[in-house]
Amino acid sequence: MTHPLWNPGLDTRPWALTQQLQLAEFGRLLDRLAANEAWAARLPAGRTYAHLDDLLDVPFTLKEDLRAAQADITPARPLGAFQNAPTRDLVQVTSSSGTTGAQTFFGLTRTDWGRWKDRIGNAYRTAGVGPGDVVALTTGMAIVAGGLPYADGIREAGGVLAWIGGQTTPRMAFGMQRLAVNVLVSTASFATHFADRTTDELGVPAPSLSVRTVIAGGEPGAGVPHIRQGMLDAWGATRVSEFMGLADVLPAMWAECEVGNGMHFTAAPDVLVELIDPDTLAHVPWEPGATGEAVYTTLSREASAVVRFRSRDQLLVTGVSCPCGRTAPTMRCVGRTDDMLIYKAMNVYPSAIREVVLDVASPVLSGTMRIRKSSAAQVRFDDDIPLEVELRDGVTAAEASAVLREAAESVREKLRVRVAVEPVGFGVIPVSDYKNALVYVP
Ligand SMILES: [Zn+2]
Structure with a gap:
């Protein structure tokens, strides 16, 4: 079943207009960050940005910069030198998964939390979640991007959150069956593995359960035809929606609609995304077939901003005018520059x-x-x-x-x-x- 668009006004606004509005917001963000010593030392202030190329001389934020800033903590500023809101205004901390080095932590003010829920809700709606869907979340860790933030987004999108992760496999399998789960949220590799284990535990084939949509995130792969077919067969599903975000920026920023031709950008009002050539650092236009590295700026985040954060994720643009009506470009993540x-x-x-x-x-x-x-x-x-x-x-x-x-x-x-x-x-x-x-x- 296809649920209505999350925010028809924003979702169908011309992409060029979205980018234009974001550039104006970018200047305001830098002026706000100028009040923070560590950011002020890195970034220009008092400028306006009219064209994408006006961003080119603004320094990137690298993962190493975040780690260095987070090592510089004081009792009043537990998130490090880039913490941009007083601790009394924070309501939650999330972290990166730490698979490629020390974990990094990010704070949310109450306003940030509200915006996150709306954006992540949009990603889940795009991926096929709405009222009436019983959505199993298999992540075991609450603090990572795929934990509490996903849980918030699933509820926000109107789904029934069934957070079965973090339990033994027999209990997870029992929950899948008893709750008639129809949407499974998992990594691509865990989705097929879990189907096999569920079949063993319940003594009935996983496709005889109710799962019809698999939302696969956390690692690239769900866009590869054979891996996608494997997930469909494992659960007897009719739809695989690929899903992607970054703890450092926003846990869900890209989600695949029912058309199935790649992931739409779903974080537009709050996150500016640039596509760059990782060697020349020049902008790459959003055109089908183009590839480049995604660079993100959190335009509205109060507690822990990032400016021109180099994701190291290499994207392939798959389309710019999707039949679903959403105007944000679609892409597949084809690899990590680091890999x-x-x-x-x-x-x-x-x-x-x-x-x-x-x-x-x-x-x-x-x-x-x-x-x-x-x-x-x-x-x-x-x-x-x-x-x-x-x-x-x-x-x-x-x-x-x-x-x-x-x-x-x-x-x-x-x-x-x-x-x-x-x-x-x-x-x-x-x-x-x-x-x-x-x-x-x-
Ligand atoms: Zn679409």
Whole structure:
């Protein structure tokens, strides 16, 4: 079922007009931040911004800047040098997942919290949630972006929040059945894993339950056709909506509508998004087929702002005029700049390797795979890149060997890199309920 647009006025406003209004807001944000010593030392104030390129000489905020500012704390300012509202005005703290280093923390004032709920509500509405939907949230941790903020957004969108995460799998499976859950919110890898476990626990196939929409976020992958089909089959679902946000900026900023051609930007009134070329740092226009790194500015956030925050997420624009009526561009996240590997001078994203491998070998693979690095810092590979791939339940390495050779050959042809494919048994690669990495160090 398709629910009405969240805010028809905003959702259908021309994207160029949205960007224009955001530029005016950007100048006001910098003037507000000038009252904070740490921000004042970094940013210009008293300027107006009329064109996107007027932003080009405003310094980026990097993850390292956030970590450094957060290490500089005082009793009055527990969130560090960038904290921009007194602690007595804060109502909540959230954090990043900490999968790529020390956790970073972010505060919300009551006004921030209200705006967040509205924006995240819009993302859930875009992804297919509305009144009457029973929505299972599988995240176990409350403090991360996929915890309390998602819970708020699901309720805000009109859904019935069934927060089953954080319990044992038998209890989660029981809840799925007893509550007739029809929308599952999960990472892509956990969604298929959880379907298998649910089938085992309940003794009935997961597709016989009520799940018809799977909202998949937390990691790229739900846009890859074979991974998407795997999720649909695992639950007997009719719709997969990909979902994406960033703890540092706003936990849900992109969500896929019923058309299924990528994720719309759903945070427009509160977050300015720029698309840049990560090498030249020039702006990339929002045109179908364009790729670039997303850079975010929180225009309204009072407690913990970020200005031109480099996400390291590499986006591919998939459209600018969606039949659903929403005017914000749609995209797929094709990888993280940080994850980029170099094989004999060729750049390659682990997610691109996964896509090519699954194109060929999905009949024998579970979809879970990972690249083995010799150290966390390893980026270069001079020998074949070691790739562990998990076999489907019941498939042996001998049965899979011919098609896996074909997959490695396809990677060589399409991406100009060589992988050493190593099949492992079903269940060998651990699957977490939050953020699964495509690279690992044993
Ligand atoms: Zn759409």
